[in-house]
Amino acid sequence: MRISVLGPTYPIRGGISHYTTMLVKNLRRKHDVQFISYEKQYPSFLFPGRTQTDSSSIPLIEDNSPIVSFWNAFTWKRAVKTIAEFEPEGLVISWVNPALWLQTRYIARGLKRSRPQARIIFWCHNVSQHERKPLYNTFSKLAFATGDYFIVTGKKAQEDLKRLFPEARAAVVPLPAFDSFPKRVSRNEARSALSIDEGAKVALYFGFVREYKGLRFLIRALRQIAREIPDFQLIIAGEFWDDKDKYMREIEISEEERRVMIFDEYIPNEKVPIFFSAADVVVLPYVSASASGIVQLAYYFGKPVITTNVGALGEAVSHGRTGYLIPPADSEAIARAVIEFFKSGLGEDAGKEIEEFRAKFSWEEMVKAVENGVKLSSREVSGRA
Numbered sequence: 343m344r345i346s347v348l349g350p351t352y353p354i355r356g357g358i359s360h361y362t363t364m365l366v367k368n369l370r371r372k373h374d375v376q377f378i379s380y381e382k383q384y385p386s387f388l389f390p391g392r393t394q395t396d397s398s399s400i401p402l403i404e405d406n407s408p409i410v411s412f413w414n415a416f417t418w419k420r421a422v423k424t425i426a427e428f429e430p431e432g433l434v435i436s437w438v439n440p441a442l443w444l445q446t447r448y449i450a451r452g453l454k455r456s457r458p459q460a461r462i463i464f465w466c467h468n469v470s471q472h473e474r475k476p477l478y479n480t481f482s483k484l485a486f487a488t489g490d491y492f493i494v495t496g497k498k499a500q501e502d503l504k505r506l507f508p509e510a511r512a513a514v515v516p517l518p519a520f521d522s523f524p525k526r527v528s529r530n531e532a533r534s535a536l537s538i539d540e541g542a543k544v545a546l547y548f549g550f551v552r553e554y555k556g557l558r559f560l561i562r563a564l565r566q567i568a569r570e571i572p573d574f575q576l577i578i579a580g581e582f583w584d585d586k587d588k589y590m591r592e593i594e595i596s597e598e599e600r601r602v603m604i605f606d607e608y609i610p611n612e613k614v615p616i617f618f619s620a621a622d623v624v625v626l627p628y629v630s631a632s633a634s635g636i637v638q639l640a641y642y643f644g645k646p647v648i649t650t651n652v653g654a655l656g657e658a659v660s661h662g663r664t665g666y667l668i669p670p671a672d673s674e675a676i677a678r679a680v681i682e683f684f685k686s687g688l689g690e691d692a693g694k695e696i697e698e699f700r701a702k703f704s705w706e707e708m709v710k711a712v713e714n715g716v717k718l719s720s721r722e723v724s725g726r727a
Contacts, residue, residue: 343716345369346376346425348410348449349436352403354383355396355608357635358467362436364522365465366404368705369712376428377406378421384441385412390583391550391608398611400524410445418445422452432461432716440471440481450488461490461723463715468632469494469502483507490723491715493708495633496654511722513711516657517633519703520642524615532619536603542575543684546621546645548609549636551582556627556650557589559673564598566677571684579605579617618643622689625680629670631655641700646692648679658703662688663695
């Protein structure tokens with residue numbers, strides 16, 4: 343098949359950039375794939391981080407054409423022309439954010455005018471946004487109206503899509519495993535690099551700090567955890583996209599400052615193995631979520647995960663085997679799960695369980711879903727705006 347993919351990649355940073363790149367890599371094992379990426383994804387006022395650029399010295403990258411710029415409609419027109427000249431049977435859009443609705447809709451409709459037979463497939467990393475903003479649902483619907491087929495990460499996302507766009511044809515495919523990342527380092531080497539005692543019991547919070555990710559509930563669990571696990575250490579590794587001071591106040595109130603290490607930065611690829619290799623368990627206390635690539639990243643490094651049963655996270659963790667599932671916004675539940683994890687010895691036995699469970703998150707299923715979307719017959723495709 344000839345397939346075009348539109349989405350972010352290096353030097354744009356973040357998990358969706360990584361996943362779009364891995365999708366292209368896996369599609370290219372079977373198909374002829376064109377990769378159209380962003381020259382500039384967002385204007386600065388829409389981006390809460392310090393920079394949109396990935397500073398990794400070991401980037402995840404596939405050959406691509408960085409064409410699309412947020413404000414520049416001439417680049418949208420160029421993207422349509424470039425895609426149409428490739429003559430794809432389908433265009434996969436890595437759906438990131440409703441703020442990108444106008445250029446997404448323009449490109450999808452432009453391709454349909456040039457190649458009516460080409461199928462438009464949305465891979466929805468998020469259907470409903472975590473931070474509710476006026477008009478975002480409207481923007482999403484305007485973009486989705488161009489789609490013939492949708493790929494979502496879990497049943498909750500499928501329900502969200504049906505509420506937003508009832509006629510959508512959709513496949514549920516769990517977020518696939520990470521399969522492209524720097525090599526692991528030894529536990530001793532990682533802990534030495536972070537100046538962590540070899541005997542410490544270490545939990546890792548990894549990723550951007552945003553309100554919906556629930557870090558404050560993990561911080562509020564510190565005192566209870568420390569009473570039962572005297573050598574407990576928490577690593578917070580990720581750039582603060584939320585008010586950092588309020589988290590520092592929470593840490594001060596806990597009176598457990600000495601147990602917390604903070605790395606307020608976007609972690610470049612080459613440093614990621616250090617943080618995961620140093621940890622015993624990864625804790626993701628999300629208040630809401632669709633799916634999380636960090637769960638798959640933890641599994642890549644053989645680490646169990648304690649997370650909340652929201653969105654598709656309940657489908658990504660096998661309770662008692664690859665980690666623990668807990669209710670959201672519940673500091674006591676977080677504390678109990680962390681304490682049970684270290685007292686039960688689950689981490690010592692989880693490696694084999696994680697490898698077996700991780701096998702179900704295959705890229706083959708994602709590639710198959712894309713192929714099914716491309717193969718839709720004219721009868722199966724309803725009219726689109």
